[in-house]
Amino acid sequence: MADAKTISDPSKVLLTVNNLGVHYKTRFGHTVQAVDGVSFSLAQGKVFGIAGESGCGKSTLVNGVMSLFIPPLFYSYGSVVVDGDDITKYDSEKLRVDILGKKISMIPQGALNSLNPTRKVKHFATDVMRNHEKNLSKAEIYERLEERFEAIGLDPRVLNMYPLELSGGMKQRVVIGISTLMNPHVVIADEPTSALDVSTQKSVIRMLLDLMERKIFGSMIFITHELPLLYHVADDIAVMYKGKFVEVGESDQVIFRPKHEYSKQLMEAITKLSTTGERHSEGARL
Amino acid sequence: MKQFKLLLRSPWFVFGAAMFLFCIFVGVLYPMFSHTDPLLRGALPFEGPSPDHWLGTNGEGQDMFSALLFGLRSSLFVGIAAGIFATIIGTIIGIVGGYKGGWVDNVLTLVTNLFMVIPSILVLILIANSIEKRSMLLVAFIIGATTWPWTARAVSAQTSSLKNREHVSLAKLNGYGIISILCMQILPYIMSYVFMVFIIQMATGILEEAAISMMGLGPYDSVTLGQIINQAQKTEAFSNGNWWAFMPATVLITALQFSLYVVNTSMEGVFNPRLRKES
Numbered sequence: 360m361a362d363a364k365t366i367s368d369p370s371k372v373l374l375t376v377n378n379l380g381v382h383y384k385t386r387f388g389h390t391v392q393a394v395d396g397v398s399f400s401l402a403q404g405k406v407f408g409i410a411g412e413s414g415c416g417k418s419t420l421v422n423g424v425m426s427l428f429i430p431p432l433f434y435s436y437g438s439v440v441v442d443g444d445d446i447t448k449y450d451s452e453k454l455r456v457d458i459l460g461k462k463i464s465m466i467p468q469g470a471l472n473s474l475n476p477t478r479k480v481k482h483f484a485t486d487v488m489r490n491h492e493k494n495l496s497k498a499e500i501y502e503r504l505e506e507r508f509e510a511i512g513l514d515p516r517v518l519n520m521y522p523l524e525l526s527g528g529m530k531q532r533v534v535i536g537i538s539t540l541m542n543p544h545v546v547i548a549d550e551p552t553s554a555l556d557v558s559t560q561k562s563v564i565r566m567l568l569d570l571m572e573r574k575i576f577g578s579m580i581f582i583t584h585e586l587p588l589l590y591h592v593a594d595d596i597a598v599m600y601k602g603k604f605v606e607v608g609e610s611d612q613v614i615f616r617p618k619h620e621y622s623k624q625l626m627e628a629i630t631k632l633s634t635t636g637e638r639h640s641e642g643a644r645l
Numbered sequence: 646m647k648q649f650k651l652l653l654r655s656p657w658f659v660f661g662a663a664m665f666l667f668c669i670f671v672g673v674l675y676p677m678f679s680h681t682d683p684l685l686r687g688a689l690p691f692e693g694p695s696p697d698h699w700l701g702t703n704g705e706g707q708d709m710f711s712a713l714l715f716g717l718r719s720s721l722f723v724g725i726a727a728g729i730f731a732t733i734i735g736t737i738i739g740i741v742g743g744y745k746g747g748w749v750d751n752v753l754t755l756v757t758n759l760f761m762v763i764p765s766i767l768v769l770i771l772i773a774n775s776i777e778k779r780s781m782l783l784v785a786f787i788i789g790a791t792t793w794p795w796t797a798r799a800v801s802a803q804t805s806s807l808k809n810r811e812h813v814s815l816a817k818l819n820g821y822g823i824i825s826i827l828c829m830q831i832l833p834y835i836m837s838y839v840f841m842v843f844i845i846q847m848a849t850g851i852l853e854e855a856a857i858s859m860m861g862l863g864p865y866d867s868v869t870l871g872q873i874i875n876q877a878q879k880t881e882a883f884s885n886g887n888w889w890a891f892m893p894a895t896v897l898i899t900a901l902q903f904s905l906y907v908v909n910t911s912m913e914g915v916f917n918p919r920l921r922k923e924s
Contacts, residue, residue: 425818430747432815467818469811477814477833483812487819538819586887 360407373441374424374463374542380435381423392455393419394433395602397555401545404571406579408593408610410586412626417582418600419466421547424580425453425463430639441544462492464543466551474522481518484544489543492554510575511536511566528559534567538546539570544577551641553583586625590614596619598622648837651915659913660819661907662727668901672717672746683868690880691887692912701889703873704880712868713893720851721868727850730789732843735796740835742797742829743804747752750801757801765791769853773862781864788853789846803835837916841909848905855898870894 361524376399383391393416401407411417419432426446428434438445441462446454467473475483481504487499505515511532522530532596548567548627552560553624571579581592589596596613598606606619617623652658686706694701700709742753760768768791773779776787807813807833817831832839851870857863858871859878877883879890 427817455820457703458820459817465818467811467814473811475816475817475830475833477836478829482818482829484815486825488820489820490820491823534815537815540819 363591367612371403371577372400373403375438375440376400376424377437377438377440379420379423379437379447380558381419383419383431383437384433385431393432393602394423394435396437396597397423397602397604398437399597399607401578401580401605403577405643406571406581406593408555408566408584408586408589409580409599410589410596411599412584412625415599416611417599418549419602420599421465421580421582424547425459425465427459449545457517460487460538461541462544463547464538464541465547465549465573466538468549468551469532469554471527471554474525474530476522477520479519480525480533483520484540486539487537488600507540507575507590508533510573511570525553528563531555531559535563535567535570539576542575545580546571546578547577547580547582549582550584552588553574560563560588564588566590584630586614648915652912654912655911657907661904661911664900665908668717668897668904669721671714672721675714679711679714681708681711683707683715690718690728691882692892694889695804697749700893703876703890704882704887705876709873709893710813712873712899713870716868716870716873716894717897719781719864719869720871720901721774723781723788723854723869724847724851724865724901726782726785727788727792727853728843730786731793731798731846731850732839734789735793735842736800736832736839738793739797739800739802740804740831742905743801744808744823744827744831746805746808752807753797754801757797759831760791760794761798763866766853766856766913769857769860770862773857777803779862779864780866781869782818784854784857784864785850788850789891791844792849796839796846799842800881803867804819804831807831808833837861837912841912841916844912848902848909851901872897877911 375500378394379394381394382426383393385391396419399407409417409420421430422432423434424439426434426439426449434447437447439447445619446458454472474480475622476515481501484504485497485500488503501518501530504518506516507559508517513529513536517525517529517533522533525533535551546567551567555563567579571578581589583589593610596608596610596615598613598619600621604614606617606622608618613622614626615628684707687708688698688706689704690702690704692706698708698710700713703709703712703771730780731774738753738757742750769787772787772791773784776783779787813826815828816826821830854863854869855871855874858869859875861875863869863872863875873894874891877887880890882888882890886918
């Protein structure tokens with residue numbers, strides 16, 4: 360089991376994705392190469408941002424990184440190395456027991472709807488812990504849950520509530536709390552703030568960075584199509600287009616001095632407040 | 646809890662549930678305290694209703710009132726057990742097929758369809774006929790094993806629409822195993838549906854037991870409502886106009902069916918959002 364409280368191995372490369380390719384098979388037998396030769400690595404305490412338009416393969420890449428190949432999605436080539444092991448070679452049971460939730464965890468896109476309305480928060484969280492550590496007693500589980508919920512700024516009483524009783528921001532925090540319960544090496548946040556208002560977005564992102572700083576999880580892959588948001592969150596940014604990384608660099612460079620034509624277009628498409636009273640952005644006119 | 650309160654506000658639900666619970670109450674309590682053996686031939690055949698024999702006697706001279714209440718208990722036992730068997734088998738097949746999809750679903754759907762196209766009463770008669778000593782539990786299992794396909798099909802449809810919900814994805818991403826996902830994430834969602842299916846299966850169980858008992862293929866170790874009618878048929882009570890030998894059992898079977906039907910439809914009115922009335 361990973362350290363129960365925190366991740367503690369500084370300057371360690373936690374994840375290496377090497378020339379990863381994944382494809383979809385259509386019902387007519389055609390192959391669509393959704394992710395093509397993607398490589399990157401992620402060290403402790405770093406945030407790797409991935410930006411790109413809808414349909415460019417960001418979420419498919421996430422499935423590939425987690426080695427969740429559920430038909431019609433299939434593995435093509437490459438490796439995903441966690442703790443020295445290529446997890447693309449794992450069978451689904453080993454992946455479930457050793458990796459998912461434990462070493463790589465994910466905060467999904469529809470986090471607001473990700474809690475089962477028929478079950479209390481504590482039951483969901485308890486199941487997650489029990490699926491990984493069968494020997495934990497009820498008291499140990501509740502103690503750890505309360506501690507974790509306090510850490511993410513939630514009243515432990517939330518554990519006894521149904522999702523319907525929580526606000527959008529609280530649900531998001533609960534999902535983050537549950538996804539980081541096992542102190543994963545890597546948290547993949549797939550557009551975690553897209554459904555939230557601006558002020559809640561800010562507090563959720565601050566909380567994620569704070570959790571990483573406190574070594575509750577090791578590093579983060581942050582996926583969004585909002586480039587300005589990535590600038591504030593990520594150390595490095597990759598711009599994805601048609602399943603490939605067309606540009607990878609430090610966030611300053613990618614945001615302010617993009618090299619690739621597509622990255623430049625993406626930056627130009629950002630809606631800006633006009634000083635001349637024009638209502639449409641450059642991007643919108645394009 | 647809120648939905649249960651809504652149910653209690655439905656007069657039809659209260660009526661149906663009260664009727665069914667009353668049948669259970671009488672069916673369980675009477676045989677516990679009665680000292681009359683329903684198989685005892687203690688009077689003349691086909692005596693009409695009298696203070697000694699409230700519902701008269703049958704062609705064998707057995708007290709019809711005792712037979713009816715002992716028969717009610719046995720029929721309820723077979724119906725409830727058959728309902729449990731059919732619901733468990735159908736739910737497991739439906740939930741696994743609906744969740745797994747692909748070839749697993751194809752195979753399970755094929756088996757379900759096969760059971761669906763073969764008339765269950767024929768299978769029931771063949772199986773019952775080939776087994777000599779049929780206990781109540783065995784008869785219930787045979788009924789359950791032939792009536793599960795509708796449950797499987799309905800549960801499978803519900804599961805395949807639920808498996809792509811975000812909460813199921815989150816569970817998968819956090820390392821839930823398939824059994825945990827099915828039991829903790831999907832089953833609670835369809836529990837009200839499964840319970841309604843159980844009520845229908847119970848009604849089917851009571852009816853199917855009556856059907857095969859009328860043909861003389863019921864349980865050997867007890868009196869059931871179907872066997873009372875079978876007895877009346879064998880002793881020509883129908884043609885002789887001895888209504889007390891078959892009518893009370895017929896009315897009781899109808900009442901049980903009606904009460905369960907009313908409970909089911911009123912539950913659907915509460916649990917199905919499309920049918921739910923504003924209150």
